Amino acid sequence: MFRKIRRLFVIKTRWEAFLIIYALALGACERGKVYLDTFPGWGGKLLFLACTGAVFLAGAKILDCLRYEQAEKAAKAARATADDPAGNPANN
Numbered sequence: 001m002f003r004k005i006r007r008l009f010v011i012k013t014r015w016e017a018f019l020i021i022y023a024l025a026l027g028a029c030e031r032g033k034v035y036l037d038t039f040p041g042w043g044g045k046l047l048f049l050a051c052t053g054a055v056f057l058a059g060a061k062i063l064d065c066l067r068y069e070q071a072e073k074a075a076k077a078a079r080a081t082a083d084d085p086a087g088n089p090a091n092n
Contacts, residue, residue, distance in 0.1 A: 021059040
C-alpha cells in the first residue's frame with residue numbers, strides 16, 4: 001500500500017517535471033509580488049528576481065536528474081540484455 005502512495009511523489013516523465021516546474025513558478029511569482037509590495041524599489045525587484053531565478057535553477061536540476069535516471073535505466077536494461085542473449089531479465 002505504501003508503495004502506491006510513494007509512487008505518487010516520484011517524477012517519472014518530462015511532462016510531470018514541467019507541471020511541477022510550472023507550479024513552482026506560480027508560487028515564486030506570488031511570493032515575488034509580496035516582496036514587491038513589502039519592499040518597494042530595488043530591494044523588492046531583486047528579491048522577485050531571486051525567487052524566479054531559483055525556479056530556473058530548480059527546473060534545470062529536475063530535468064537533468066530525470067534525464068540521468070532515464071539514461072541509467074536504459075544502461076541497466078542494456079547490461080541485462082548483454083548478460084543474457086535470450087533477452088530474459090536478470091534476476092538482480
